[in-house]
Amino acid sequence: MGKRAKILLVDDDADFVEATKVILESKPYEVVVASNGDEGLRKAREEKPDLILLDIIMPVKDGFTAAEQLKKDPQLSKIPTLMLTGFATKGTGTSIPVSRGFTLEAEDYIDKPVSPEELLARVEKHLKKAGFKG
């Protein structure tokens, strides 16, 4: 088995982070966490993750702003960023919640709560797409 994928999980809800971390760690993933957009950006620069899961509504700096800054940073812009959203419309899979989302170049949107199977499937898909080889 090769290198473990590093995933940065940015969300201010400690319980959601805890549960999601457990799910992700069931696979050969290394999980780094941050609780707001500022911390997320810092960790992204320090840790160079292979994929970022980014919540939208957070204190200090929200997910939209953080994602915009990520995509502007040439060193980080290639990292697949999946937005976690509580806004989404039910029953429509990944839907884009608010007008701002249309201009944002995030790779995917994941509705919260997300089942373990779906979360793992999406993460795997985007890691593969980004050319990560485990």
Added chain:
Amino acid sequence: MMSANNRDNKFFAEEGGPEHHPEEAAIRMWLRVFITIRWITILGIISATLVATRIFNIEFPIISAYGVCAFVALCNLALIFQSRSLKRMRTGLLIHRARTYGTIHLLLDLLAFIVLLHFTGGIENPFVFYFVLHIIGASVILHYRVVYMLALSKIVAVMLLVGLEYAGAIPHVNLVGFADPALYKQGSYILAVLIVLATALFAAAYMATSISGELKKRQREVMQLSQRLLDRRTRELEQASKEITKLEEARNRFLRFLGVTVHDLKAPLTAIQSYFWVMLGGFAGALTEKQRGMLERSSQRIKELLTLVSDLLDIPRIETGQIIQEMKDVSLSRVIKASIGDLRDLAKQKKVRLKAEVPLGLPKIRGAGPRLQQVITNLIGNAINYTPEGTVTIRVSEGDKEMQVEVMDTGIGIPSEDLPLVFDDFFRASNVEMKGTGLGLSIAKRIVEAHEGRIWVESPCPETGKGSKFIFTLPKKVETKRR
């Protein structure tokens, strides 16, 4: 108050055509009549002169009579010009100016008439009584004092004319062949004519000014009354619009409150559901059968709650107009395909056949794709759930101005007494067991209406005679380049 004034103008513009004010309209009309009567008078003088000289062989200086006619004609042309210049004036100024013009021209007429009278026999001429008509005409627009002054100046002018002729200060023209050449020297006759003329003039002035004064008073009363009604109506409208604003503010406050509350409810529910899934997925160690059963039921309850919370979150988002920001060009067939994809498993599980009749090459519409998908998924989902066996058909048709989407089923249908209520919040039909939040259709209605479409239901479905048929329309895109 600005708006009230604008309303006034609009009101009168609508009522009185190009004229802005009834009194103003009356004056303009009077001026037109005055000008016309003058032309008729000129023609009258010319024909009377012709008749008198040619037929009755009465002799008097014709040239002078024609000269007076030319003078009056010039005055009339001037008046036409003046009355045209009135058009661009404010109402108050216009009335004042028109009265001034009226007075000036009546005095010019008086002058012309006296001169004409002098050359056509003076006291011998019975047309002297035509002065009465002149006074009646003046009474219509001029102030009654001015009318009396005019009557007085007429009688004075006539007295002066006949007096001077009588005294020999100016020559007298005898209407040869019509009147006795000595008549202008007959004191008693002159006195009688003057008295009759004076009384006729003042009586006419009195009657005409009283009648026209009364009319003007009535006109003003009607105006005031309509103004008062208008003011009251304006006040009522202002009051109503204030109340509407207040209600809208309250509604928006409530929607914000609902949005924030529900959002705050969603976060802990999400965390709880995530933990349940972690435990159920065995990520936190093995579970006993009993624990698994309880966790599954808890997870199911949380799921129901999350569905309700999602539905409740939709309402403020649609009603505060956020949905409009989400709109772009959408392919309806793609949206329908996505909805059917989501529901294929449910249909299979319920053994319901799903049929889609979507024409090829439908134009794109302006809409919020995920929202429209939500509507279609809801309608098809309901149709499947309430069809124990049979077919659910989704059909799209393109009209001139709108697209129509129909979802038909062969299921249990909706009791007729429930039909008007199915789009109400929290409504559940009486012939089904409690299921769902009761918000699905009311949200669908909100979404369709936010797209300026309509939604309605028919049960039983007219095509199959059973089940129900939900129909909604969406306006087709309007080309904005038209202008």
